[in-house]
Amino acid sequence: xxxxxxxxxxxxxxxxxxxxxxxxxxxxxxxxxxxxxxxxxxxxxxxxxxxxxxxxxxxxxxxxxxxxxxxxxxxxxxxxxxxxxxxxxxxxxxxxxxxxxxxxxxxxxxxxxxxxxxxxxxxxxxxxxxxxxxxxxxxxxxxxxxxxxxxxxxxxxxxxxxxxxxxxxxxxxxxxxxxxxxxxxxxxxx
Amino acid sequence: xxxxxxxxxxxxxxxxxxxxxxxxxxxxxxxxxxxxxxxxxxxxxxxxxxxxxxxxxxxxxxxxxxxxxxxxxxxxxxxxxxxxxxxxxxxxxxxxxxxxxxxxxxxxxxxxxxxxxxxxxxxxxxxxxxxxxxxxxxxxxxxxxxxxxxxxxxxxxxxxxxxxxxxxxxxxxxxxxxxxxxxxxxxxxx
Numbered sequence: 001x002x003x004x005x006x007x008x009x010x011x012x013x014x015x016x017x018x019x020x021x022x023x024x025x026x027x028x029x030x031x032x033x034x035x036x037x038x039x040x041x042x043x044x045x046x047x048x049x050x051x052x053x054x055x056x057x058x059x060x061x062x063x064x065x066x067x068x069x070x071x072x073x074x075x076x077x078x079x080x081x082x083x084x085x086x087x088x089x090x091x092x093x094x095x096x097x098x099x100x101x102x103x104x105x106x107x108x109x110x111x112x113x114x115x116x117x118x119x120x121x122x123x124x125x126x127x128x129x130x131x132x133x134x135x136x137x138x139x140x141x142x143x144x145x146x147x148x149x150x151x152x153x154x155x156x157x158x159x160x161x162x163x164x165x166x167x168x169x170x171x172x173x174x175x176x177x178x179x180x181x182x183x184x185x186x187x188x189x190x
Numbered sequence: 191x192x193x194x195x196x197x198x199x200x201x202x203x204x205x206x207x208x209x210x211x212x213x214x215x216x217x218x219x220x221x222x223x224x225x226x227x228x229x230x231x232x233x234x235x236x237x238x239x240x241x242x243x244x245x246x247x248x249x250x251x252x253x254x255x256x257x258x259x260x261x262x263x264x265x266x267x268x269x270x271x272x273x274x275x276x277x278x279x280x281x282x283x284x285x286x287x288x289x290x291x292x293x294x295x296x297x298x299x300x301x302x303x304x305x306x307x308x309x310x311x312x313x314x315x316x317x318x319x320x321x322x323x324x325x326x327x328x329x330x331x332x333x334x335x336x337x338x339x340x341x342x343x344x345x346x347x348x349x350x351x352x353x354x355x356x357x358x359x360x361x362x363x364x365x366x367x368x369x370x371x372x373x374x375x376x377x378x379x380x
Binding site for chain 2: 078079080113114116117118120121124139140141142143145146147149150153157181182183184185186187188189190
């Protein structure tokens with residue numbers, strides 16, 4: 001069974017995004033999603049707690065990839081280098097072949113205030129987790145917190161540029177570029 | 191009528207916070223709030239769009255105070271000095287006599303995920319507005335964005351320290367201190 005899982009998950013995700021776009025997020029039911037994906041409701045609930053989680057399940061992987069990269073960065077790495085490693089690590093979630101799916105997801109979220117709020121809460125959680133992982137590396141509290149915020153801002157800026165209609169550059173490159181802009185900008189603060 | 195307004199608003203706020211604490215946010219109705227405050231429902235809706243807004247109506251004042259201070263700061267002010275002026279300006283919202291009320295409000299929000307999400311969205315909006323006001327001063331995009339994030343982080347850090355159970359220092363002092371920590375921390379980034 002294991003080898004089919006990613007496929008089922010993706011089919012459910014695609015079906016949900018299609019239906020959210022066609023009928024609106026609010027009026028789409030789990031039954032409609034499973035019918036379109038050709039799986040049972042029981043299968044749906046093996047992957048997602050509810051229909052909202054179809055949109056947000058990726059955030060746990062995001063948190064984990066960031067944390068692992070932060071913990072695994074060389075001891076000599078500067079805070080910005082640690083964040084750069086984190087951004088490289090999470091870029092596996094944004095391969096070119098997922099770009100259209102991700103664009104659709106963002107359009108659904110942009111149309112719904114509750115979903116925007118949920119996205120912000122998830123991102124705030126990721127930022128807090130990153131700050132803790134940076135603190136574990138021995139960075140003083142304010143440096144860990146600021147580095148996490150900068151990493152988070154580079155992440156969202158790179159992401160916004162990646163899903164922009166006319167973009168064809170890879171996520172990792174855009175996120176790195178945003179991080180470099182923020183690194184340069186930070187000189188204006190101290 | 192005008193001279194009684196702040197009083198009515200505050201009475202409604204206090205009644206709502208008491209009821210949210212006693213019965214839970216979800217199960218409290220606007221009718222119960224107006225009954226406790228001794229005003230009509232029509233009066234309630236002159237001040238607040240719904241019961242949730244009793245908790246969040248202060249955020250527009252926050253945005254306005256930050257923006258005015260950013261626009262009014264001397265041309266020669268550094269980004270951090272501009273943010274310091276903003277934090278001083280918003281401190282009028284957090285006088286010592288409001289501390290208990292604000293603590294109660296935060297306890298209600300901390301107990302409810304939807305309210306936490308709403309608070310994050312409101313704060314994200316304030317940060318975006320600040321970044322735009324900083325951009326208007328001629329700061330390059332990434333500097334304006336980073337300065338706004340740092341200001342926002344100083345704001346929330348100062349706020350968390352102000353409402354901490356054992357605190358008796360004024361908000362402005364705590365926010366300034368948090369900003370100074372972040373200014374020093376930013377040197378580790380560039």
